[in-house]
Amino acid sequence: MSLLYRKILRPAVFLQDSEKAHNRLISTLSVTSRSRLLMSLTGNLYGSPDLPVNLFGLEFPNPLGIAAGLDKNGAAIPAWQALGFGFSEIGGVTLHDQLGNPKPRMFRATAEKALVNRMGFNNIGAELVHDKLEVWKNRGLWPGTPVGVNLGKSKITPLDEAPNDYAGSMKILWNHADFFVINVSSPNTQGLRDLQEQNHLDSILKACQKTNAECSKKDGTEPKPLLVKIAPELDDRQIGSILDSISTNNLQGIIATNTTTDRPETTNSKCKMVYDQEGGLSGIPLKATSTEVIRKIYHMTDGKIPIIGVGGIFNDEDAWEKITAGASLIQLYTGLVFEGPGIARSIITGLNKRVKQAGFDNISEAVGINA
Numbered sequence: 001m002s003l004l005y006r007k008i009l010r011p012a013v014f015l016q017d018s019e020k021a022h023n024r025l026i027s028t029l030s031v032t033s034r035s036r037l038l039m040s041l042t043g044n045l046y047g048s049p050d051l052p053v054n055l056f057g058l059e060f061p062n063p064l065g066i067a068a069g070l071d072k073n074g075a076a077i078p079a080w081q082a083l084g085f086g087f088s089e090i091g092g093v094t095l096h097d098q099l100g101n102p103k104p105r106m107f108r109a110t111a112e113k114a115l116v117n118r119m120g121f122n123n124i125g126a127e128l129v130h131d132k133l134e135v136w137k138n139r140g141l142w143p144g145t146p147v148g149v150n151l152g153k154s155k156i157t158p159l160d161e162a163p164n165d166y167a168g169s170m171k172i173l174w175n176h177a178d179f180f181v182i183n184v185s186s187p188n189t190q191g192l193r194d195l196q197e198q199n200h201l202d203s204i205l206k207a208c209q210k211t212n213a214e215c216s217k218k219d220g221t222e223p224k225p226l227l228v229k230i231a232p233e234l235d236d237r238q239i240g241s242i243l244d245s246i247s248t249n250n251l252q253g254i255i256a257t258n259t260t261t262d263r264p265e266t267t268n269s270k271c272k273m274v275y276d277q278e279g280g281l282s283g284i285p286l287k288a289t290s291t292e293v294i295r296k297i298y299h300m301t302d303g304k305i306p307i308i309g310v311g312g313i314f315n316d317e318d319a320w321e322k323i324t325a326g327a328s329l330i331q332l333y334t335g336l337v338f339e340g341p342g343i344a345r346s347i348i349t350g351l352n353k354r355v356k357q358a359g360f361d362n363i364s365e366a367v368g369i370n371a
Contacts, residue, residue, distance in 0.1 A: 002339055002340050002342040002343065002346060004340075005339070005340025005341065005342065006338075006339070006340060009340065010338070010340065014108065014110060017104065017106075018104075018106035018107055018108050018115070018117075019103065019104065019105065019106045022070075022106065026070075026071060026075050026076055027075075029071075029075075029076035029079040030075045030076045030079075032076075032079050032082070033076050033077065033078035033079045033136075033141060034139075034141070036141075039078060039079070039082045039141075042079065042082040042083065043081075043082040045341075045342075046082065046083045046084050046341050046342055046344065046345055047082065047083075047084050047345065048061075048062050048064070048084035048085075048086070048344050048345045048347075048348035048349070049062075049345075049348055049349060049352055050062065051063065051086075051348050051351055051352055051355070051362075051363050052362070053086070053328065053329060053362075053363060053364055054364075055253075055306055055328050055329060056179055056225035056252050056253065056306070057222070057225070058087075058146045058178055058179070058225070059146075060086045060087050060145070060146060060329065061086045061144075061145060062084075062085075062086035062344075062348045062351075063086055063319075063323065063328070063329045063330055063351070063363055064084075064085055064086050064313075064319065064329075064330055064331070064332070064344055064347055064348060064351075065080075065085055065086055065087040065088055065089060065148075065308070065329060065330070065331045066080045066083075066085050066087075066088045066089065066331065066332070066333065066336070067089060067310050067331035067332060067333040068089040068090065068091045068092055068148075068150035068181065068183070068229075069091075069092070069117075069119070069150075069333055070333050070336070071088065071090045072090065072091060072092065072093070072122065072123045073090070073093075073123055073124050073128070073129055073132060074090040074129055074132050074133050074136070074147075075132065077090065077133070077136055077142070077143060077147060078136060078141045078142070078143050080143065080145070081143040081144060081145045083341055083344055084344030084345045084348060085145065085344050086145055086146075086329075086348075087145050087146040087147070087148065087178075087329070088143070088145065088146075088147055088148070089147075089148040089149070089150050089181060089331065090129070090147065090148070090149055090150065091123070091129075091149055091150030091151065091152065091181070091183070092121045092123065092150045092151065092152035092183050092186065093123050093125070093126050093129050093149060093150065093151055093152065093169055093173065094121050094123055094125060094126065094151075094152050094153065094154040094155075094165070094169065095125065095126050095154050095157070095165045095166075095168045095169045095172075096125055096154040096155075096156060096157070097123065097124050097125030097128065098120070098121060098122060098123065098125070098154060098155055098156075099122055100119050100120035100121060100122025100123075101118050101119065101120035101122075101188060105117060105118045105119055105120070105279070106118075106119065107274045107277050107279075108274065108337075109266075109268075109270070109271040109274040109275065109283070110270070110271075111268045111270065111271055112264075112266065112268065112271050112283070112284060112285060113283050113284040113314065113334070113338045114271070114274070114275075114281060114282065114283035114284055114285050114286075114334065115281070115282050115283055115334050115337065116274050116275065116277045116279045116280065116281050116282075117188070117259070117279050117280055117282070118187075118188045118277070118278055118279030118280070119188055120155070120188045120189055121152040121153075121154075121155070121186065121188070121189055126168070126169040126172040126173055127172060129149075129173065130172050130173055130176060133173070133176040134176065137176070146178040146179065147176070147177060147178050148177060148178060148179045148180065148181055148227075149173050149176070149177040149179075149180050149181070150180075150181040150183050150229070151166050151169045151170060151173075151180060151181065151182055151183060151208075152183045152186060152189065152192070153165050153166065153184075153189060153192055153195065155189055155190075159191055159194060159195065159200065162195055162200065162203075162204055163203045163204045163206070163207035163208075164207060166182060166204050166207065166208055167204075167207040167208050167210070167211040170208050170211050170212065170215075171211050171214075171215060174211070174212070174215040174219075174224065175215075175219070177224055178224070178225075179224055179225040179226070179227065179252070180208070180212075180224055180225070180226050180227070181226075181227045181228070181229050181255060182204060182205065182208060182226065182227070182228045182229065183229045183258070184196050184200075184201060184204070184228065184229070184230075185229050185230050185231040185257070185258040186258060186259075186280065187231070187258070187259060187260075187261045187279065187280045188279060188280060193231055196230065196231065196234070196238065196242060197238075197241070198241040198242070198244065198245055201228070201241075201242060201245045202245050202248065202249065205226070205228070205245055205246075205248075205249035205251065206249055208226060209223070209226065209249055209250065212224055212226060225252040225253065226251050226252060227251060227252060227253040227254060227255055227308065228242065228245075228246060228251060228254055228255070229254075229255040229256075229257075229258055230242055230254060230255070230256055230257055230258065230293075231257060231258050231260070232256070232257035232258065232259075232260045232262075232286065232289045232290055232293055232311065233260060233261065233262060234293070236296070236300075239293075239296065239297065239300065240300065242254070243297070243300060243301060243305065246305060247305075251305075252306065253305060253306035253307065253308060253328075254297060254305055254306075254307055254308070255307075255308040255310060255331075256290060256293045256294050256297055256307055256308070256309060256310070256311075256327075257286075257289070257290045257293050257310065257311055258280065259279075259280025259281055259282045259286065260280060260281050260282075260285075260286050260289060261280065261281070262281070262289070263275040263281065263285075264285040282311065282312075282333060282334045283312055283334040283335075283338070284312050284314065285312070286311040286312045287311055287312025287313070287318060288312070289311070290309065290310065290311025290312060290322075291309070291311070291312075291321055291322055291325050292325075294307055294309045294322060294325045294326045294327050295325040295326055295371050297326065298325065298326025298368050298371040299326075299371060303326060303367070303368050303371070306328045306329075307326050307327045307328060307329075308327060308328070308329045308330065308331060309322035309323070309325070309326075309327030309329070309330045309331070310330065310331040310332065310333075312334070312335075313330055313331075313332040313335050313347070314332075314334075314335040314338065314339055314343075315335075315339075315346065315347060315350065316346065316347045316348075316349070316350025316351050316353075316354065317350075318335075319347050319350070319351055320350075320351060320354050320366070321370075323351075323363065323366050323367055324366055324367070324368065324369045324370035324371070325368070325370060325371055326367060326368040326371045327367065328364065328367050351363060354366075
């Protein structure tokens with residue numbers, strides 16, 4: 001199926017504008033998600049074998065998730081499990097609905113399997129996302145895999161009011177998330193990456209954990225796992241201060257990394273035109289950088305803070321590299337665009353073989369062995 005996608009379907013898809021193709025994918029998966037028959041057929045075609053991971057008190061059927069940015073509004077939540085993913089992360093969701101940055105704002109560097117985007121947290125806002133997620137639950141279509149919600153700052157909210165903005169979204173969506181991710185690393189909202197500095201980040205995390213505690217007390221359940229997503233360009237001091245904030249505010253983990261504003265050298269003129277666009281770069285050119293950040297965090301924390309690794313995962317070798325560098329879970333987005341709907345099954349099948357070849361009982365035993 002992957003060969004069929006790469007040779008026939010992908011060339012047709014790539015004739016379309018990147019964002020239009022993205023929207024058509026989500027629309028198709030949204031329709032699929034509403035039909036139990038289509039979901040069953042999709043699962044039979046693309047479902048992954050078991051490779052379970054227990055983390056954050058949650059059961060993941062396999063360690064591969066769909067990264068934030070693809071399903072911004074939770075329009076296709078049921079479909080990700082049918083496509084073989086062990087979890088999904090929707091968003092970024094902001095407290096206020098927003099259109100995002102002017103179009104065009106998504107570009108493909110096809111020859112080098114990369115994307116550049118400057119979407120700008122375009123989403124329908126926390127209230128309407130809540131309503132959409134409630135519909136999936138009320139229809140009995142909620143997936144059996146964990147669902148995370150990536151939270152971003154609204155563009156209209158000043159930086160010094162960011163804590164209330166993040167916490168407000170969290171309160172609205174609390175009942176519909178298995179875990180939350182604080183996104184302070186998107187390069188496409190002006191000033192957002194300043195929130196990675198410790199004084200800003202501490203204020204945001206403190207506000208979110210306060211809301212987390214209040215919601216859990218009201219619900220009579222445990223607080224939801226809270227993670228922070230970081231940029232790939234951070235130096236050791238910046239990573240260290242973020243890790244201090246994670247420890248101080250009792251976060252459960254970190255996602256490494258978001259897209260990069262750095263650009264690779266290229267001799268391909270079409271790719272150069274894409275790289276000249278403003279925005280965050282994802283895909284193959286990000287792979288090595290994100291893996292090194294994972295390895296660095298694993299060393300700096302002695303492996304005590306769980307890492308979700310993301311950036312340039314296209315096959316089981318890439319996935320294994322991230323896991324053995326220190327990632328307990330992994331995510332992809334760009335890989336799906338270039339490799340097609342069979343990518344999750346292919347990666348998990350390959351990881352299963354690698355676990356057996358290494359003589360491990362489970363995938364978690366491989367975490368950090370090459371850190």
